[in-house]
Amino acid sequence: MKVDVVYGAPSPPLLLSCRVSDDATVAQVIEQSGLLRCCPEINLQAQKVGVFGKFVKLDSVLKDGDRVEIYQRITRALDDDEDDDQE
Template sequence: MNVGICYADSDRQLWLRLEVPDGSSVEQAIRQSGILERFPEIDLESQKVGVFGKFAKLDAALNDGDRVEIYRPIVADPKTVRRRRVERED
């Protein structure tokens, strides 16, 4: 089956398409894609992953056509960013 793997850091992004065996898990697809070698900062133990924008576990089974996403940690609290923006507008 065909799946996509995507990841973006602050200045580059990558979207890979690959064929994986039927019944492959999210983690198996990520490892097979080679993306961990291209982005050594990815830590599957601490970073969240998802399929089509919904959080998923590493052992979740994939379906043909799924898009696996590897999420970066949030570096700024959205509430803090919004508050600072409002303060600057005053």
């Protein structure tokens, strides 16, 4: 079956298409795609993954045509004059 793997890297986003076995999991597809070699900063233990915008686990089995997405970790740095209180 054919699936896509997308990583919203800082620039530009990467999209890889690959052919995998019918019982392939998210983790297997990410590994087979070669994305982890291209983007060593990816940490699948810390980053969320999804299929078409819905969070899934790494052991989720995929269907033909699925798009696996690896999401950036979201962090927010406060400016000196900004705090997170709403006082």
